[in-house]
Amino acid sequence: MSHSEAQTSIDLDPDWGKAFEQYENVMSSGTEAMRIKAMSKLAHLCKHAPEVILARTIPILAEILCDVPSNISNQPIQEAALYCLGHIARQGNGALATGIGQYGVIKSILRFLPHSDNGFQRVMMKCLWILVTFGKKNREVLAGAGGLEIILSMLNLHEDGIRRYSLEILSALALLREVRRVLTSLGGLRFLVEAASCGSMVSRERACQAIGLLGVTRRARRLLVELGVIPVLIDFFRNGDSKAKLVAGNSLGMISAHVQYIRPVAQAGAIPLFAELLRGPEPVGKEIAEDVFCILAVAEVNAVEISEYLVAILREGDDEAKAAAADVLWDLSSYKHSVSVVQNSGAIPLLVELLRDGDSGVGEKVSGAIAQLSYAEADRVALANEGVIPLLIDLLQANSEEVRDNVAEALVNFSEDPLYCDRISEVIDLLSFENMQNRLIRIRASDEHMTRSLRRMSIEQLTRESDLI
Incomplete structure (x- = not known):
């Protein structure tokens, strides 16, 4: 069979084993034009070819790149090989992309990049982008071969289409701990911020996640x-999809975890975005919003704005959102601001009303908030005026142990207030009341009584891959 007949049969023969043999024959002894045509056809057929057949083509294609000195290039055939490898790498679940990296293709690309013209560089960068996007292990190969420095050099040199590939490669590399360790010293942070502001959604998520880890x-x-x-993360938070909101919210929390940046984050418009996250269906989103609100609320002006959103959620949110809002108010009520932020927000009547459903998940959080509020005299007055004391007494018999503990704590605080001690007398002999009273006495005596600490997001939350959040 002639080479031209073999090439034609590659397109038509349903026997992939035979088709591979014909392809191998063309690649080993065909003319350059025939080899380029065969690679082009393979690229178009790879969506239909079995992965085992595609895997057998990889070493043939890699040899075209690996066995040529870096200063000598046969550009058309190398471009065809890279084009074909890029299509193959997109197939399957990442195994083919990883296999390509194991055959030395990434190292070959790095050898050729400094000696190639702009057009060939673009082909190589696109192939490299595909390899690190579809094969996570290739990121380690690229970083280990000095790829970070080369990508940063490309970003310093190019403002054209190559730049987009470079930014998205950088966002993939930045998820590696060893890359983040040196990125700052290499001057790469500005490019990572740029990567978070443009490009594909997946790449921007990676960049935002890396920013949170670096923060x-x-x-x-x-x-x-x-x-x-900060404005880059806010923009991604506001306009991104549900995964993007989680990643951006997490990273903003890390950035805000310093008193110097609490107000700038809030002034950039973060509070309404976190309020929407608190309302949303994602449990992880609620957790992130709660944590960040507790950080931002250290600034009194932020606490006032946050409490307004929390009150709206207490009025209109679903049970999960109400419970999350009450949990944040629990923390806010322990902060030493110049005014009672929770009382002034109008939250107390809503909390007392929600307390009537004391055995629910909402009731547990609400009772905790009320217990914390009962430590302040002005808040005790506001609570009593809303009729909380009879409710607290009734809930000493609640099914939920947490609710019983919380209401007992509140009643102990009311019992120590001369204005209300007479109204608490009927429960003083109850075991749950006595147990809580004794517990609080021990805590105060040992100087262990502390307000709930500001919660901080953990490194574990930020090390999740974006597709697992």
């Missing part, structure tokens, strides 16, 4: 803020 350290956090990361 753990004081120096990196300061540099990121100086580079304009």
